[in-house]
Amino acid sequence: MKEEYFIDKYLKKCSKKNELFPIQIGDDCAVIKTDRDIVVSTDACVEKIHFPEDLDPYFIAFRSIAVAASDLIAMGSYPVGFLLTISHPNPDDKWFESFTEGIQEFNTIYGTTLIGGDLTKGELNISVTVFGEAPSRILKRDMAEHDDDIFVSNKLGLGRLGLNKVLNNELNLPNQYIKPSLLSKKETVELNKYLNAAIDVSDGLLLDLSRICKKSGVGAHMQIEDKFLTNDFDDLIAGDDYVLLFTAPNKSREQILSISESFQIIGKITNDKSIKVFDSLGKKLDFKQKGWDSFN
């Protein structure tokens, strides 16, 4: 039975029992033992949609888990474990060796463990459900307020640059597309008390910001400086950056900027319900689309 062969040989070593997850992968279900609330997010990554064909399985694993974990960080939580559903047309040992190394690398960096999953035949599709403990304040998209500063946790466009490198067969690291670097737990915890709203930039800054604005009933005004970008203004609609986009009252500005040198203020929340973007000389920028949608 191929499913059990690959789970036993490869995935088991990514799964460590601990107090929070008392059963190792291999039974019908995982168990979460808790006296705290749990935050959970799920994300599917499909070949040729979310990553290019023939990408090294090491990066497929790392990227798929990181993309799901990024959503958790956007709520102020931090990943502790995850379930993997792997659909694969024809898995072999070579694929699983590399895929497992990617899981192990993510586990080492972020202190996580694989807690369960499913392996089945199908188009290559990695669905990740990631769990974290609930933070003292769960951050949502609907609490941005007029006059909030708008921050990003790093400059935009590194995901786009990374994808272009992969398409040119340049696989040197760091590469934010194939091996996304996420906010650290320390930064996530320190930020928590200051923020009004947060989301991760997965589908493009303008699209993800519009989600905060829509849910909060506000707008935004941004003047884009060169230092916010990696490539050009299209970095605002490119996605795959996995930086945190967040808003906070002005009074917390200094404390927030002291947490990390890579945090930048890119604009202000306004009352007028539209998002206005200008270049550094004050010229209005227009975009045909706001971001990425897998169906477009």
Place this chain on the structure above:
Amino acid sequence: MKEEYFIDKYLKKCSKKNELFPIQIGDDCAVIKTDRDIVVSTDACVEKIHFPEDLDPYFIAFRSIAVAASDLIAMGSYPVGFLLTISHPNPDDKWFESFTEGIQEFNTIYGTTLIGGDLTKGELNISVTVFGEAPSRILKRDMAEHDDDIFVSNKLGLGRLGLNKVLNNELNLPNQYIKPSLLSKKETVELNKYLNAAIDVSDGLLLDLSRICKKSGVGAHMQIEDKFLTNDFDDLIAGDDYVLLFTAPNKSREQILSISESFQIIGKITNDKSIKVFDSLGKKLDFKQKGWDSFN
């Protein structure tokens, strides 16, 4: 944006906030508010592998959730909510209307709610992560003991019969393949204290029983009577039955059989580490395979 359009228009109505799940679908993550342990299982259903092409999306939804929930019941838990990851090549309103009705029907019967998810382009692939509260005793596969009775919660082969009907375009209900009927919560709770080991029959009785035997370091002896089967002896290796297969000490036999008229004792756990199957006249039955694996 198609993803948000379908989530807002269809999936939101399947998602009800409650004490356990305080955030409705639509933010980055779901939150599980709990002072109890949580049991969680994940399962992917892929078109042409786990269900036939062009199956009514109502049944795709119902079946995909039921298959994942069946694993939860096998641990002694019961479903309360689930995450859905939907990969679809080209979703439209008609598809989502029917799919949503299937979700709602499952929610109505089993008292569940959709708590979050993801929608993306790809081959039709429904990945379900289902959550339940932990029962007083979490049932595992590794506790079957010598001389235990082996039970099934209903006769075998109803899944196989259901699939054959679907392939002949007979969509009348009940049909255990497209609309699986699971053990009730009352039955699941009443059974809990008696059982040593349990698993659900998803891949074939012989294969799923061998998983219990392997984990528990035991074997099994079965004499198969006609009343255990729907069709013929191949019902023992057909899978898709979603009945509970469980073992319990002899002393609990009467109490267990009084819980449901459909429960049947099909054999005994033995010490010899192999599974032996005989017909009602005592003739040994041999099978070329033990069950179903998506890769074979």
